Amino acid sequence: MTELTFARVVDDAAAALSLALDRELTGHAVLTPQEALLLDGDGEGVVAFTDGVPTHVHHTATGRGGATALADLAMTGPLRVACYAGDDGDVPRTDQYAVAPGTPAERLAGDDALAERTREAGREAGIADADGGAGDLDAVEAFLADEEKVEAIRDRAREEARERAEEWGFDDLDA
Secondary structure (H helix, E strand, C coil), X not given: CCEEEEEEEECCHHHHHHHHHHCCCCEEEEEEEHHHHHCCCCCCEEEEEECCEEEEEEECXXXXXXXXXXXXXXXXXXXXXXXXXXXXXXXXXXHHHECCCCHHHHHHHCCHHXXXXXXXXXXXXXXXXXXXXXXXXXXXXXXXXXHHHHHHHHHHHHHHHHHHHHHCCCCCCCC
């Protein structure tokens, strides 16, 4: 039986991952990035947890799993998170979808302290490092190969730079 335990929009992935860890969630969370919420973007991330420790990840649009699925989710901004106690959602518990406990906190949130806290909880729960970091290069390669995602980040960075330039009074300067 699956039970919704939490659903709301949070500022970033750190809040979602920390929540699952603090509540020792055994089940799954559906992470819907800002692009999917606001721009009809494709796909959500489904993360399976054991005692609050992320163990497996699946991206619904690309079908990829593990560290490469995290690359598909690596976007800035708010996201909707829905946590379910019980089953793993649509995340197969196979090597292809496995992630090391701290990897989601590092990749999605850039939060080293949360990653270490998660690794410690994983050790206490007897959860081994699934890929031992072997998926790191694959995730980076997958992210960089997604030209649309890289271009979207560039566009967002340019827009933020323009906004800051206007705020600081540099909008009259020609580049």
